[in-house]
Amino acid sequence: MAAVLPLTRYQPLEDWRRQLRAYQQRRMQVVAVVQQQHQHQQLAQLDARIVQQLAARAELQVLRQVNGVGPVLVASLAAQLPELGRLSGKTIARLVGVAPLARDSGATRGVRRIWGGRAGIRQVLYMATLVAVRFNPPLRDFYQRLRAKGRAGKVALVAAMRKLLVILYAKMRDQLAAAATS
Structure with a gap:
């Protein structure tokens, strides 16, 4: 090899x-x-600027009342999920990608996994849920109950993510209904 290549x-x-x-x-x-x-x-x-925009929208303030929900999650939901409060909880969970989807084939029952949806919202929701399972008593109890049943930590956290999203959906739905009647 050395004879072929000129080495320095x-x-x-x-x-x-x-x-x-x-x-x-x-x-x-x-x-x-x-x-x-x-x-x-x-x-x-x-x-x-985001906090200033959120302060100008009274209908979004109801979301901040939930422990674990901060301005980053509210801004993400408002900007990337305008359907919040207008569709069903199941549909919102599917849109975000936190609904478990079946992978069945014939008699085989596959593992349910989450996938698809709006990844940006899912990432922000994950971080908010980490806070919420510590400081929001209903979500903490839900998370601990799933862990006590033997569910893996991530599985319980994703279930808490979905629960938090459905809670926010219900609050927004009620807020929109109240605004429509007044």
Whole structure:
């Protein structure tokens, strides 16, 4: 192989090149930190605008009354799930992708899994449910009851996600009905 390929001997970098490489690597690290700080500032500005938009919409305030539900979840639901309160709870769960779907074939009963739906809402709902199973007594009891029955942690958490979504759906449905009658 060496007879075919022209091989060159390894030449270590000169001191000035090694020093320049170290400076360049450090510069790239500092640039990344500066960009991250700038992104934190932009994130804070966007969060302030989102909170301002949510405060202007009285019908969305009812969702904030549920423990574990914050402005990020309310904004995600308002922006990405306008059907909330207008369709059934089952349909909303399917739209978000937290309804267990069957994988049956003939006499075989497959494992029910969640899939599809609006992944962005599902991700935000997951984080909100992590908080809700700690601070929302009905959801905490529901989650602990499923765990006591032997359900896996993620399975119980997804069930709590669906329950939280259906609670939010019912609150929004009642809010829309009250607004329509007045």
